[in-house]
Amino acid sequence: MRIACFDCFSGISGDMILGALLHAGVDPQAWRAALDQLQVPGYDIAISTVKKQGISAVSVEVKLHEADTGHGRHLSDIAEILERSQLPEKVRHRALAVFTRLANAEAKIHATTPEAIHFHEVGAVDAIVDIVGACIGLEMLGVEKVYCSPLPYNSGWVECAHGQMPVPAPATLELLSGFTLRFDPRNEELITPTGAAILAEFVERDAQGHVLGFPPLRLLNVGYGAGRRDTEQPNLLRLCLAEELTPADLERAGHTL
Incomplete structure (x- = not known):
């Protein structure tokens, strides 16, 4: 079974995920x-x-023709964009599920309903491309x-549509349950x-909703996605593409779980 293991030693963002996927073997032309x-458009x-x-990585940057703040874009607008697209049903379904998670998290933080949420930054074109591109x-x-x-898990402040927010942003932390x-x-x-x-949409969890760690695996390829900032530590996301090993695989290799 083909699996993807994200090693988030410097965190994770949408563009870092895209870069890691492309570096791990996604064909850029077919992906575009x-x-x-x-x-x-735009x-x-x-x-x-x-x-x-010194570590080679792929950088993916969405360049907008005009500024797009995403104000006024609701979950129903995202659903309409996906529905009228020519994308495969599975990709449309997973992308909408990611946006639904975002809407639910924002709604809980702001004490409103998912349908009332204005996506702000995450409703902008670059975030739509990040999410759909990852799927x-x-x-x-x-x-x-x-x-x-x-x-x-760290501290600090980040500027967003609602003003300065603590790091991790409240909606981000809500998404990291488990x-x-x-x-x-x-x-x-x-x-x-x-x-x-x-991550919240795709990761494997146990029956209690706890996110599972890496299983026994056979490594196939490694990709690195670059973040935009230059930092003291490598601002990279590492993706290990692998085959998950079963107990029978391990037994044949002389190992046991």
Whole structure:
């Protein structure tokens, strides 16, 4: 079974996920062609190879033709964009599920309903591309299960549509229910709402909703997605593409669980 394991040593964001998927083997031309079926105008995608502390990675940047703040875009608007697209049903379903998680998290924080939520930053074109692009990339790689490492929990402040918010942003933290968190001393946003929502939708969980750690696996390929900031530590997301091993596989290899 093909699995994707996200090693989030420097956090996670939508664009870092896209870069890691492309670096791990997603064909850029086929991926762009699939995104074109979204039929959302007004943007270009810049894909480049960069280095962070000497480690080669892929950077993905969505460049808007005009500023798009996303004000006034609701969950129903996102659903309409996805429904009228030519994307496969599975991709549309998973992308809408990610946005629904975002709406539910925001609604809980602001004591309102998901339908009343204005998506602000996460409703902008670049976030739509990040979320749909991630769903497309995972599908192209044939990924059946997703796992992630413990996530960094730190402090600081981030500017958003509602003003300054503590890091992690309240909606981000709401999305991380069930995840294992580890303290990180860095004073900057390491996990974005988009990155958290994508993980929350895809990761494997136990019966209690706790996010599972990496299983025994056979490594197939590794991809690195670059964050935009240059930091003291490599601002990268590592994706391990692998085959999940069964007890029978381990027994044949001379190991037991």
